[in-house]
Amino acid sequence: MICQSSFGTLYLVGTPIGNLGDMSPRALEVLRSADLVAAEDTRHTLELLNHFGIKKRLVRYDEHTKVAQGDFLLGELQSGRKVALVSDAGLPGIADPGADLAKKCISRGIVVVPVPGPNAALTALIASGLSTQPFHFVGFLPKTGKKRREEIERLADVAATLIFYEAPHRVKEVVGDLAKHFAKRRCCLARELTKVHEEFWRGTVAEALEHLEGQEQIRGEFVLLVAPPESVDNSDKNMDYLVDNAKNLLDNGYSVKDAAAEVAAKYKVSKREIYNELIKKQREE
Ligand code: SAM
16 A cells, blocks of 8 residues: 555554653654544543643544544544544553554555554563563453353463453452463463552462452552463573473484474474574583
8 A cells, every 4th residue: 555645644652551751752742743642531641641741632532432533533644634542551552442543544555653652561571570482462351251261261272471451350350260271370460560559479370369369459450471381381491491402402413403493393382492592502502
């Protein structure tokens, strides 16, 4: 699709997930120069704009209004206006309808510019202590029991750290369902990221359930992370084990490439990760 030069631009602007100090100068510049700001919750975004002294026309764009408001925003963009899309927090398009608007713009030849910023999933992942590669972002699981359990079953063999979003009032219920399949896997509950009461709880999924059941009221925003199945958990400790396996193969005449491929296939892990780790170890020795 050729981009139309008379069209405006859609900016996908990342905003803080708690700590306003995470607002980037570029995000502020884009918000200041936009013709209008589209937001999930206009009251929430108004507070953000007020905090930074920005006065802008605000329009609602959320799950309930995405069809009608999407058409309106496309019209504005096709008339040459600059639209900044923000979500309640974090990156628009991640677990919110932002991706929908971006897709429609791209198919119509409207330029889409990402303005990166904080994101709850990745912020939680990097401090979780779990393997950061590969990861599988699930976002919100279905709200109802049966559908949720089916989805969890489908995730059982995914060879990656699983990342879930959940509302505080449903966290216990969801961890209960996760415990049915992943009881012994390591997990991390990342709560209130970047805020005053930021907290990382680490243990197995079964222990997480116990931990949550011991609490009368669960407050705050959560990201839940679950380690991959035991044999495919490529955390540091397991990575050593996998590399030792690959080294045995090297001793038996395998090439680095073939040893990495063999171990990767056996333990369902990334061939590239084993390969890189083997090369690194060889250089260190
Ligand atoms: N677009 C956002 C992003 O980039 O992360 C996510 C929006 S989604 C509608 C909201 C969910 O993100 C929350 O229910 C929670 O699971 C997670 N979340 C957002 N802010 C968080 C925070 N400060 N701490 C922990 N989880 C957070």
